[in-house]
Amino acid sequence: MEFPQVTVNGTDKDTLLDNYLRAVSAADSLLAALRECTPHGRDFDCTEEADLKQAILEHLTRVRAIEDVRRELDMLAFWVIDNS
Numbered sequence: 001m002e003f004p005q006v007t008v009n010g011t012d013k014d015t016l017l018d019n020y021l022r023a024v025s026a027a028d029s030l031l032a033a034l035r036e037c038t039p040h041g042r043d044f045d046c047t048e049e050a051d052l053k054q055a056i057l058e059h060l061t062r063v064r065a066i067e068d069v070r071r072e073l074d075m076l077a078f079w080v081i082d083n084s
Contacts, residue, residue: 001072006084013084020077027070034063 006013039055 001075003076003079003083006080013080016084017077017080020073020080024070024073024077027066027073030066031063031070034059034066 004010004016006016011019037059039052039059041052044052044055
């Protein structure tokens with residue numbers, strides 16, 4: 001991952017940090033919303049158990065992707081704090 005370099009001609013440290021922290025907050029909100037729509041058997045045709053299992057796997061893939069993005073945003077925010 002590439003990290004930003006705070007320079008005189010670039011975005012200032014406070015703005016960079018604020019932007020990353022707002023993005024982390026948005027990722028947290030998205031993860032909370034995803035928890036609300038976790039697949040449940042009552043919402044799927046249970047004649048095929050595989051359908052629900054597939055829906056759960058797909059859901060977990062989405063959650064993990066957002067968790068990965070959130071983790072990267074955290075790393076970027078901490079980098080700005082520690083290296084500026």
